[in-house]
Amino acid sequence: MRFYISNSVSSYSKVESSPYAPVVINVENGEVVHQRILLIYGRAGPQDIDFESKITVEHHVINFPSTTWQVFNSHFKCLVHLDAGLNNIKFILDTSPFSSDSRSLTTIFQVNYVPLLQNPPLNLAILVAKDSKEIIDAPEEKENSGENKLESVKAKLRCAGYLWQAFTAEQMSRNGFGRRVFRLDEEWTEDTISNQNPGLRQTAKIHIIRSSYTLKQILDPDIAQQNPNRVDGKKKDLFSIFMDSLKEYGAPFDKQCYVAGLILDSHYDTSPNMGFVRGHAALGGGWDNIRLGIFGSHLTHAWPRYLEEVVSCFQDNTITDKNRLSNDAGESGTWWRCCNIGIGAFLHEVGHCLTAPHSPSGIMSRGFNNLNRTFTVKEPNNPFPTTPSEEEGAHWYRSDVVRFRYHPCFRLPFEPPAKIDLKNVGADFWILNKFLLIKCSAGISLIEIYIRNNIIGYLDYSDDEYNQTEIRLKIDKIIKKYGGKYNIIKMNFVAKNQTETFLENLQKFSEESKIILPIYGKVFKSNHLGKLDESLTEFKILFKKFIDIKPITLKRIIIKYDVVINSITFYWSDNTNLRIGIDNSEGIKKEFLFEEGEKIVKIKVNSGWYIDGFEIKTNLGRCSKWFGGHGGSKHTLEAPDNEYEMIGLYGTGNYFVNTLGIIYKKISSKPSSLQINKPAILLVGKTGAGKSTLGNLLLKTSEDETPTFHVSDSFSSVTKKSGSAIYKIGDKDYNIVDTPGIFDTDDLTEEILEEIARTIQECAHGIKAILFVFEARRFTDEQKNTLNGIKTFLGEDSLQYMISVFSHCNKKQTKDPEYFKNSCWNEPVEAFINSVGDRWAISPNAEDFPPDNLVHKQRLKELKKHITNIDGVFTNDLFEKARKMQEETARKAKEDEEKLQREYEEELISKGETIAKERYEKQKKENEKRILEEKKKEITSIKSEFHGKIESLTNEIISLKNRCFWLETQVRLESGKIIQMSELQIGDRVLSNIRNGIVEFSEVYLIAHIGKLDHDAKFAKVNFTRPDGSKGQLLLTTTHYVFDENLTTIFAKNLRPGETKILISDDNNKLVPVFVDDVTNEWHDEYISFYTRAGSVIANGVLCSCYDHCPPSQTLMDLVFLPVRWWTRIIPSTHREERLHPYVQFLETSYLSFINALKKSKRFIENKI
Template sequence: MPSFSFPTMNYQAPPIPSRPTASNIQISNVREGETVHQRFLLVNGRAGPRNSSFDKPIYVVCNDFPQTEWPCVNSYFKAMVHLVPGPNTITFIFPQDNESLHFHVNYLPLLQNPPLSLVIFIGSDSDATFDVPPEKKGQNTLDVAVEKLRTAGYMWQAFCAEQLHRNGMGRRTFRLEEAWLPDTVSCQDKGVMRNTAKVHVIRSKYTVAQIRDVRRAQQSDDQDESVESLFGLFLDDLRENPAFDMPCQVAGLILDSHWDVNKQLTVGHAALGGGAGHTRLGIFGSHLLHAWPTCIEDIVPAFMNNTTTDTRYVANDADESGNWWRACNIGMGAMMHEVGHSYTLSHTPTGVMSRGYNNWNRTFVAKEPGYGPIPPEEEAGSHWHRLDIMRLRFHPAFRLPQDGPIGARNPSQPSFIALEGGQFQVIAPAGLSLLEINVGGHYRTHFEFLQDQPRMVTFHQKDIRDRCKCNPDEKISLHAVCANQEDKDIDNLNVFLSSHGGVRLPGVDGLVLKSDIFGNGSDQGMTKSTAVFYHNNRPKQLKCILVNHGAFLDGFTLVYEDGSQDQIGKTGGGRSQFDVGRGERIQGLIVRSGAWIDGVQFKLSSGRLSPWFGGNGGGLNEINAPQGYEMVGIFGSAKSWMEQIGIFYRRG
């Protein structure tokens, strides 16, 4: 049999690359071959000598997009890089040192995530123009406004992705509503068909005069809260538009904002964000729009334009936009602040949700008028605070594929439960993600639950105070946030613990505890009522529950086998009867509430649930005794119908 010999192969590991020399191009915030989920990627890097002073251009060449130029200052550069779905090869060219770098990134759009829609609102009789200084005469058309808002949308998107990445959350960001349209994000090939951000233009049913009514101007001394706000006007317009008759997230630009020189007031402007029903909306005026970039190539010129704002023609918002680049910061950054509110973000001690948007430019350009370089660590207020990061991490618009299937949303709100000895629990059926702690009305610290989101967490008042490093007489308030974005507050922890513990009830030996109050937080003008499940410390057998309800809950009556009754609330509306079997008792309540109690469902010890009684408005809450405790009664308050409800419980 012939023999075979194999050639000797001298396999060697590839050589380890030498450390880059001082003139190599380096990318500092993106890995080679990384997969991202936004059309424009914010890239930070360094090029040229690290120990020299210079200001030279670096060029970016990428797929299906014109070459762009960005300043490289003392080796630091920042660039907005265009990507197409799939693999991308990006070339960075630094002519100063005759250096180039080929870099690879994959772009995977997440079409399953709910998008942010960009909308421009214009009055029914509007000429569809906005304020500009004389130098920009003719650059205030509706088409220009569309270009500016589209560019802003991609900058907001890139900012969010970078901020969540820096905080270890992956490149999470919102998706923009896009369509196959003539593109405007590059001035070099304007009109080329691409999948680009769609900007809706809604002609309002309200006139320009109504929009500019001084009573609606947010910064006016004559603002009248009895007059429907601009936010309310545009919610009306959205609801009547077929494109927004489903759950939606909207960034709305009010084109008819106007700097009234005589009044020294911007009319038709409101900086507001939030939501109502299925619509989430952030709005801002167009009074600073003249300073925004119209395209990617315009970002650097816009942020380097130090022209003085002339208040004979345009506004100096908050006296902080006295130069055009500062006006650009406030206009774009403060509008993103309002969009942040629509994504459930609240005000924070630092960052964009404070007034950090005054440094908005620092995210995108490595210099500003009179100052540079600006490395990433010197972007100052242009960041999301960690509280913002934790809220966005669990927002459905910011999901990543590795998060797994989203599943059915649990709509339950969190609640606080008082225990003995200064302890309390946070109950979160949807999972607790964040507990924010404020002292004296100001943020002090927080607990975050990143890996696992518990449904119940027990805290001790002393542990909270130790964490805050505060005195016993300082007011502590708590804000619990769930993974489903539902939240709940305690205004004063001391008052909560003292008012919810040590209650005496007739027929029950010893002290009992009182749950949080669900519904209207004010007791003014209320008729209070209590139902106790015990007599002489022995349980009473419930026979049936008579529930009065219609579109909301009026009240209910507990009827016992001994013929006694307890009435909670009122007896208006229709009446339903729910029979209770021998040995069964009420073990908890499921309620929907807001300014009043919309509806209720009774949980029995046998595991049975009553039908739902009342309406489906408000937030959903489960009211249960903590583990190791038993429910011993119900309390409620009413005016014309039920406005408050809660339970009493004691250790079992």
């Protein structure tokens, strides 16, 4: 879509253009844009030679001066000022470095600027202390020129705001969302965006927030984010101070607003015991109506004030004077890097302000270290031009961009505003067997996938042609793709109205949402609303209960509330009740009565930390009034679709109703075929036990012709659904009911139990007898499990109604039950028969004893007598009692398991390494035993396997004894300080790795030994050339591991000059592979061996192993070092001696013993061969 606003356009003479004339690549001629400063990338000049030149940019309206920009090997980037409406921009290439013909080297380009005035702006604000000196940290030369004063800072922040805008608009365009971008709050005032003509223009407004807080309060070290000794929560933090100051300021911060806030008075304190920036915090977020991102001013000295300074600031290689200026994160050692982090990390916090979380790459990671590459084609120490494909971390991650696409600050003119009734509507989710269903009436834009609170993937639903209000995901596919077996998957459902709904643990939710309830069988729990407190006991409310087969229905509820729901009391038709929450005397009390046959089908809920309020809708179309407050986000509790129905509620409550969710079940697609209108005789048992056969014998129906219950000879149960038939004993009618086989090989046991539960629900007249059928041939573990499973499922009370029926007896056993009892029963069988009141019978084989045979009749007569002698019937209330007991047993089992785990951890704490040693010795003995057993296997295969193990473990023990660095090797601390390893202390955090431009620091948790040997040891001297051409070297023992370019470990002695590439850290926070120049041997007696929790360390710039996490060659060592890593978290190590640490010494001895055992096994095998 194009928007054109009339504007006076000067006419340029039309001259034939040279092929060297500038060509704009990233913007189309005549394209509509929505920001004042437009980022342009293009090519100009010859593309087959190396050269440097410049391009002059002129605007057709004279109110903004021309600007000049670099051209490097034909690539150029520039920032173009636009006026609202149609703009004719002239790009003029300087011909000085190369010759050209007489054709024009000028390109005229049209751009249409349409401000997004309908959108809320991003406000730029500077917090100034009550007694501020109104200056910032700056180098001496800038301090002398006045660049450290407030007016200069205002110009810098204004320029940074336009850079953010230009960068973001370009990123939105690259991601296919047009040039939508947030607008800056602007005013008609003296403009500072150019240093050539500071006239009045429409330019970004800088709000000066003069706070009631003093310098002492703002610069308090206890609230400085970089202070490692600060204690959070004791004093008001800087974010809260800024929020308070904005509220004191008034409009425009008294309504919904978005703010980028700079703290003017930040100061780098170099005094003893300080060494950090006071008055600085890098934070983003917000509450109430204000969304805020804040940052300190300690790097602002390096920012540009004008467009003319942008390139020079991003290329200024001046060294940061650490005696007066902060080297933030150890990554701001030069001014151009200060500019990157100052503007880029501030943009990171603005990203949080605009709802973006941390991401795997880009600005919301630490990609802002590459921000300069967006605006310049030449980077310090880089001989190649920086094209868009080389900008690396300078990007918004795709999920960030999708969030921005639907943010109100990014709405395009032709897009309607968000509907008021969809504001704050959040997503809801349900389990549908193997699927996860997510719904949100506002539309779903994005699903973020987290592992350990880090985004590792996303699902993009930003298709504007189709508004995704409902999504179904197959759970096992999500787990397989993103998590695997051992990673907990967290999901965030982001709606188009900016609400976010978290599923904290997909695996746990999918498992725990499926439950078995008495009468109902398998049912589901929806997600809960409100914040879960796991110390609270969960309640379950069923709209219809069953007691003695009679349905008990919910008749009324009483709600007490004020701004949240204080309590809900449920009343049933049998006058029982249950209250959730606290019934205090305060608040409003309301009642809702249910008519006959009326039930709840939908609950509209507002929730945050608690259940704020709700409204009920019933199946009769009635709606209650709104109970409670309107805080939090809006949700709907209802059955996921028309194939399910809501049957109850669950949740937690103490002083309030904390959480609330629904219980729902699948509606049977077919009406029940069971016709159970008499007391039932239930047939249960294992698949193939002969249940159906017994039923046919009792009913006298032929299995060969027209059996009542179908029978199969296979191990797969024919009975998938329960069946029934009328059966008469004397003058009493019963329904004999055949159920699916327990442990069916085709169906899950859970499904079978669910079918049995549904069957019991149909037994409105109770169950007269439960005939448990199992084979007489054997009593296997599987049959024991079946028996125990039925007892657990039905409960101990079911034994009063149970009769054990033996099938598949031979002729002698069938003829003589006493013989069968005396010769075939074992203790488990006898114990079970006793538990069911000595009620047992034999099911005769019709082939051996036809129906008219006396033995056949006698055995069935005995069975019928047991049935008629049972008093009463087994009812659903007993079944419900059994299910509750089963749940209680499971709860106690979980508590016992947690208790054992606590006792185990306490035992480790109290006994420490002794326990670890005992367990290792036990494991060693088990390993030796396993090895001896493996000797009986195929000799050739075992021999090869043992050769590999011996070689691997031998290398392990050699490297364990010689894993030292030279004492003078250098490492970098998290503070940025470079020290020798001889200065290392336990607890120091050293640079251990660099991933995706992010530097990682890890704690030194153990120093195995340090000092001087009584003899010289062989060290490998590894020489290499850094990317900048300087030489480097590393001294370490020959069997110490170093990482190669594939992140696999290799002994130092095995490094091959000119062949092996090792990983070197460079100035751009990257690990760069470089060839080893040569490896020589030297002899030294000074050494240190230490371990970081990450298992790696960057030593003299080289990525090395510490023998902790170094797969695949160090997997065994990873296992055995686990206890000491855990132990040192409880009690830090104090070992710093020449002798080897006792635990390491113990491991060394144990490994040697294990290796000797393996060698003996090897010799034994070789002798056998």
